[in-house]
Amino acid sequence: MHVKGEYCMYIRPKGLKYTRFLRRLHRRHIFDWYLEVGCRTGTTIAPSRSKTIAVDPFFKIETNVIGQKPALHVIQDTSDAFFGTGFLGAIQARLSFSFLDGMHLFEYLLRDFMNAEAASRREGVIALHDCCPSSLGMTTRNLDNIPKGEWTGDVWKLIPILQEFRPDLTIKVLDCAPTGLVLVSGLDPENLALKQNYDAIVERYRDLSIEEYGLGNFYDRMSFVDAQDYCDDGFPDFAPLALPEETMVIPTRITP
């Protein structure tokens, strides 16, 4: 456990694996609209039973991603291009839950967060993946030299950025293995603070390594929430999104 102000080393999140957490969440809740940015094989889209929008410039689907979904929109493009099309507005989708796991450079995740929040319900939740690196090597921004194993890039920066520029948000850092899962709630789709400060934020953070920022500084400002306990407590931040069973649209199998 990290004690505030103490010299510290990297903390590797060792709680429930993020894929298990997401499976349990989708088993518990059907959302109005679920958005996933960065899907690759489809492992994390598959358990959703909600109307789903999946965005990735390079899909490599290896599983049944349709499952029980009433609708699945698959957009094979970058998230910036996707949000730029105005697709969400055109289909009048207000997002209940978004899982952002696309390009692992912080300015991309910051834009994904800004765009997803602007299209979210106020009671919605946005999950950010890979914000808790456990070595300096996995935080590299060098796209020509990405480590073979886990690569978080520098999306850890989203935690201090949101803490500073959006103190109105509720930020919980779950100890999901292997690189954490940040849940952001208390969303405000009209809030322009990130947009107005975007250039200054990118300028300030782009060349800053996590060790220059200070590991103590990083961990002092947050505390890990036990992901298993969070599930057992009934996913508290998602409670306002629960749809009553009778309004759920689950397609039934039609047999001749």
Ligand SMILES: C[S@@+](CC[C@H](N)C(=O)[O-])C[C@H]1O[C@@H](n2cnc3c(N)ncnc32)[C@H](O)[C@@H]1O
């Ligand atoms: C770590 S993988 C996602 C894995 C998946 N969510 C899972 O947990 O199994 C990251 C994905 O982000 C995608 N990606 C890269 N650049 C992107 C961008 N600009 N917009 C959206 N997705 C992007 C990659 O193609 C890759 O499939």
